[in-house]
Amino acid sequence: MIDEVLAGCREKMAKAVVHLQEGFGGVRTGRAAPGLVEKLRVDYYGTEVPLQQLAGFSVPEPRVLVVAPYDKGAIGAIEKAIQSSDLGINPSNDGQVIRLAFPVLTEDRRKELVKVVKHLAEEGRVAVRNIRRQARRDLEELERAKEISQEELDRSEKDLEKATHEAVAEIDQLLANKEHELLEV
Numbered sequence: 001m002i003d004e005v006l007a008g009c010r011e012k013m014a015k016a017v018v019h020l021q022e023g024f025g026g027v028r029t030g031r032a033a034p035g036l037v038e039k040l041r042v043d044y045y046g047t048e049v050p051l052q053q054l055a056g057f058s059v060p061e062p063r064v065l066v067v068a069p070y071d072k073g074a075i076g077a078i079e080k081a082i083q084s085s086d087l088g089i090n091p092s093n094d095g096q097v098i099r100l101a102f103p104v105l106t107e108d109r110r111k112e113l114v115k116v117v118k119h120l121a122e123e124g125r126v127a128v129r130n131i132r133r134q135a136r137r138d139l140e141e142l143e144r145a146k147e148i149s150q151e152e153l154d155r156s157e158k159d160l161e162k163a164t165h166e167a168v169a170e171i172d173q174l175l176a177n178k179e180h181e182l183l184e185v
Contacts, residue, residue: 001142002156009135013128013167020124020171024178027117032065032102042081044074067098113182121175125168132164
């Protein structure tokens with residue numbers, strides 16, 4: 001019973017960290033990266049579809065992202081989705097592919113993005129703490145139902161704290177890496 005609760009908790013914490021990584025991938029760092037556009041929703045023949053299902057991506061240069069649609073008829077819809085996104089980049093196409101040229105970030109914009117990343121990291125920490133709180137409730141419920149002893153509860157709570165600290169440390173490391181990446185000129 002305890003093992004199931006702890007395993008479920010660790011799995012949810014790992015998912016929270018992965019979700020945070022995906023969130024960080026969507027924050028622009030001055031370099032071209034497919035993660036910036038692959039989740040954009042494109043109106044493809046009346047259906048909202050993620051861009052990653054409509055096109056392939058390549059990065060021929062550090063500041064250029066090439067979007068190669070599988071269906072050339074979707075180029076207009078993809079361009080429209082990129083223009084209406086919050087990227088602030090004008091796409092250019094040659095009838096075959098769409099090129100996105102990423103300008104160098106200003107220092108002020110870098111600082112704004114660091115704030116955004118810190119906020120995302122704090123949301124990740126809160127998610128991990130909420131998972132811990134729910135697991136602790138589940139463990140206390142088992143103890144109240146006399147399915148585990150007080151000693152087992154104490155031991156499992158220590159394991160729960162250890163898992164929480166590991167997940168928060170991983171989030172802090174991801175934040176430090178992303179912050180360094182953003183402030184790098």
